[in-house]
Amino acid sequence: MNKIINGLVIALLMSGCTDSNEQTTNTTAAQTSQTDVTVTQSLQQQITSITKDYFVLRPEIATYYGVSDTSIGADVMSKLTDYSPSGETHRRNGLASILDQLNSIDASTLNTSEQVSLRAIQSEINGALLPAKTVNYGTVLGEYGVWFLPYAVNHLSGLHIEFPSYMEDKFAVTNTNEANAYLTRLRMYPAAMGTLIDKLNHDVEVGVIPPDFVISQTLDGLKAQISGPANSHPLVTSFAHKLNTAKVAKSQLLVNSAVELVDTKYYATTRQLIAALEVIQPKARHYAGISHLPQGAKLYQAMIQHLGNSNRTAEDIHQLGLTEVARITAEMDGLLKKVGYVDGTVGERMQVLLNDPQYLYPNTAEGKQQLMADIDADLALINAQLPQWFGRLPDQDVAIEAVPDSRAASTSGAFYDAPSQDGSRKGTFWISLYDTAALPSYSLQTLTYHETNPGHHLQTIIGLSDTLPILSTVFYSNAAGEGWALYAERLAAEMGIYANDPIDDIGRLQSELHRAVRLVVDTGMHAKGWSREQAIDYAITTEGIHRSEATAEIERYTVWPGQALGYKLGELKIIELREKAKKTLGDKFDIKVFHDRLLENGALPLDLMEQKIDQWLTSQTTV
Template identity: 80%
Template sequence: MKKIIPAIIISLLATACSDPSTADNNSKTASDQTGNSATKLSLKQQVESITRDYFLLRPEIATYYGVSDASINAKVMSKLTDYSPSGETHRRKGLKAILSQLNSIDTSSLSDSEKISLSAIKSEVKGALLPAQTVNYGTVLGEYGVWFLPYSVNHLSGLQIEFPGYMEDKFAVTNTDEANAYLNRLSMYPAAMGTLVDKLNHDADIGVIPPDFVIDNTLRGLQAQISSPANMHPLVTSFGAKLNTAKVAGSDALISSAAELVETKYYAATRQLINALEAVRPKATHEAGIGRLPQGAKLYQTLIQHLGNSTKTADDIHQLGLAEVARITLEMDGLLKEVGYVDGTVGERMQVLLNDPQYLYPNTPEGKQQLMADIDADLALVDAKLPDWFGRLPDQDVAIEAVPDSRAASTSGAFYDAPSQDGSRKGTFWISLYDTASLPSYSLQTLTYHETNPGHHLQTIIGLSDELPLLSTVFYSNAAGEGWALYAERLAAEMGIYANDPIDNIGRLQSELHRAVRLVVDTGMHAKGWSREKAIDYAVATEGIHQSEATAEIERYTVWPGQALGYKLGELKIIELREKAKQVLGDKFDIKVFHDRLLENGALPLDLMEQKINQWLETAA
């Protein structure tokens, strides 16, 4: 899960620096250029200034994609996002200006692939704007530079989570200039944190405060960030490792500077946020859903569109979830009986499996090492079968890494990171080993296939194109990306991976059940007034998962409303399109061709995905 953004590696041409406030001029320039019949600009060329404007709104995301200042001719490496109320207003206006510029692009000279890409970008930008046009609180372009967040600070999102993540894992340090840029970013942290505290207080003043348990989780994470001596903090030790790898001159002095900045800047700024959260904590309620917030019901409906690519009502999705839960539970019941688990509900029988020592990895270095080795073996097993199911195969291996201990407790399970824009960083499957009890062996195989092949990594690499703009990647469809990865879990079963392994197949079905439960509990909390506890109890009883896992999941849905709906909504759409293709093509249906057509343009919004497949079927029938 999490950073499942399909990457498109590009080489942006250098152009003059601009600000979103100059959007009207940029729009006019784009129109003038495309209106000249002698000038045939590619989509990538036409969105260069728009791409730069986006990264000026969200500088940290440039680091995520490995985009340098030189490649976009703008100083983003020396900036951090302005989270203040005025900065939020500027960002919303900037995003609206980006949509205006996208709408001004002349499509007459674009290829079919470019037209699809442009439509996808515009669709996702519109979706990102919907919540911001509904409420005056929260953060637009929040998590991963795309999602709207109702709470600017929470235990999974915000500057305090984003900053150490990209600085430690993604900020390249290969020479003295980059080392100094890293130190400069550290020195700017207090100013950026000041803007975040301003936003937290602004939203609190209008009654938008995270639930009490979210604030408590966030405070625990912040205390952990400042618990070690500064010179032992990952912001320092990871910096030192990069310096040593690159053999940068004067590394000792640079490391000392980093430790001093962590102590005097980073720790001080973290304490400022701790104080601000402690000040608003007495005003927090225990209500989990956003329905209690101003215009909360309307906001949730926009988030269903934004993150689920759906116009279904919350009630429709709730009922769909209940139906899917019943269907999957029935299938699991049959398999459990086949292997001797006959007593109790499916959830109760899965609890028996969960507590069986033979399926648990010891929460020790040796147990974690075995878990990582099993991931490697499972990946090799599925990779051997890919040629029978895909015409195009990934030409880049996926890296498998454990989340650093300093962030493991606050990381949601596992996630995929796209490769960097310059190719220096592989696509990476990150897995939190904080509590191995939440990773029983019968669930690990399916998790691996979701995040790597044939899931997120394969989808990412197949969608790579030097011809399309980076914005095609930035504004990805959550429902298409997560829907494909859930479909990939089912596909692994079709490949025969579980043919002789009923226990792991039960784990696969439990994973699918988990996504159906999300439809029920996400809508339950945000549209039907369910409490955190009711949602946790439902997840534990229905899925048979660990209490701690259910708690972490439910608290995730609390702060990312609508995001968890994308998995099932996307998967069901892909299955629907596949069945239609089989009916239309009959004997001519080729699963490899279907998958290639589905993936070749990246994670398209679901309506555009359907439109594209329908057009293909018209010509292929």
């Protein structure tokens, strides 16, 4: 496999020389030759120190992207984020400093692609700083090293979730040095957790306590992490597997050290977090939204800009959601009637479909095996269609993995992880098989296309570049990334994938309806005072989804305010730009070229995406 991204620290380009005109004077016998030397640094080179500064602020994200210590010139592999109140202040100031340094770069020295990349990084960092400028609580550079989180500890995000995930799935162990770095991180976990508990208590003092149901979910997940013996914990078993695969010397001694550290450090520290949460649990209230938090309304508007790339008000987005729900529901109604589902609302008919055994995978080893096999078949079906719709195609296959049992219960649905920098780890579609009842067969195909091709995997691979900085990938636009993946679901229908499969097409429409419902419930909870139960009931009634799925989704939106808005806001912008391109170019419109232009710079903020497409259309019409 070819490396996706070259090392971040690159030697300076050799000086380029251009000969000046030789000048001979009558007043001297000597002839002189002058050479003008111009050294032009790429964007990647100009932000080498900035890249280092970022990963020092968020060491775990270097692990996520497979960035080595040597490539950035910093010791981050064995470090963990400082979540303490002072560490949070340092991180906010550090991110602001990074933005200042980026703003000082002379864009005129960069090529067109680099200029787009620089503007995108600047825009996303600006967005990440907006919530931090609004409130003095929460965590900047939280989930994926980019998102602002109002609650430093919750059931989906935080050191307690990030640490086992990155260590088990993404921490490379190919030699003794890396094995020792792995053990060093285990030793450091108690100190890092101490900073997180300090941050938790600090935010409680200013009136920020996670909802009661979030604390309960978090406690359940933490207790599950330490429910078995240390020697069978994935932090140990995954480490042992890596050591054996790499044939690292004295691997058993290293495994023994890991068992001791998991038992005496990781387990003991997890119990400390459990105790801290149990202390504040009686103070927790049942509010679902952040509007009750200090400056909560302003914070939510900042989150809309941060994760939705939008200046629209919450009320405007709420009404957009209701309009989209009505449109998609009407389309589903017609299709359901064609296949014989006539009685009741669309949600009620989807509940009938949900409970039909022919569309359910048994929650057994055999049922889960069949589900994974069906994903492989659906992926092969779409891959055969891609050359007709894209000029550039991903040069890497996507890996498909089940979320480990130790984390499956606390993982919502499915997600995609980008490949590592060194090419040692593929882009991966992770799917939670904890409750297969939440994954009916008619929904699986669309989910696969969202996470793999032509969705997240294709977009990620096409957007990566050897010549652009890794921060272009780290600071991606949530609205563009999730908007593209939702657009990809629609694209699969245009490809004819569902032409002879109306049931799966209904599943596709239900998936789109799900994203429209998100506009309604996210704004409902965070701006209009909806309760958790009201949001869950609305999702079930409108979509006809499983209660466990609706509950997991609503509780996700509670701790990631604004994130769920990006899907529909991004998809609608892409559709708008595509229609504009078709209208402008007429017979010259080529869907493959449009897709290539849209994707070639990665997941751009929506305003930059529009500027880029407008500039491309102008260039096409002035030729």
